[in-house]
Amino acid sequence: MQFETLGISGLFISAFISSTIAPGGSEAVLAYLVGQPDAKVNLLVLIASIGNTLGALTTWGLGIWSSKKYSADAILSKSQQNALPTVRTWGAWALLFSWLPVVGDGLCFAGGWLRLSFYASLLAIFIGKALRYIAVAYIFI
Template sequence: MQQATVDLWELFLSAFISSTIAPGGSEAVLAYMASTGSYRIENLIVAATVGNTLGAMTTWGLGMLAARKYPVATLLSAEKQKALVTVKTRGLWTLFFSWLPVVGDALCFAGGWLRLPLFSAFLIIMFGKLCRYLVIAWLFI
């Protein structure tokens, strides 16, 4: 496998992990890779966007599963309870902001908890993440 392909998979994994279980630096990885000029920008943006979106949808799915078993007050941290209220009152388009640090994961979890429409949630989350990665790539090319 070519090194460029391996590097894109590493960016994908960094973006996925950054949007699920651990804080990560997919933005820094993308910025570095874009600044080297060694990669097609389109490939970098696609790898980062797809990885981060799938990670966010994993968090959305965890929210949906958690809602089946646990009441809000016993499971959710104050941050996630606040995100739940925000998504409930402001609607599906709040998921566009899933790219934001700290609150983004909570918004995705809340979207799943509230059982927002899967396909619509996916598209809105992906659009927000794509916009973020486009800006980062543009800043560092």
């Protein structure tokens, strides 16, 4: 019971950190946990998806905050500047790809910068993250 609680908490924290600017290895944590006997795969995928989505929404919120204080040239990295036209064109649907390494953070930041709808952003981010974790879990079951 204690191992299961630590595993789920660790997965959530790893998924949250992995979705912010800091690098992380939530896929490896999920792969390990789904390989354990009696793993509750659906619960693990849900926990990882929620943690990763909340981390992405943190980056999204930083985009909103930054847009109020700084010009795009002064604060945005090259990948974030490149993401602005894509997110402007596709809107929240671009955030389905927020799970991609490197570009995903830029997409979330750009979504906040452009003040996309919170609920549409939340839905698109969650769907993209959940599909990725479902694929990882399926591979390692």
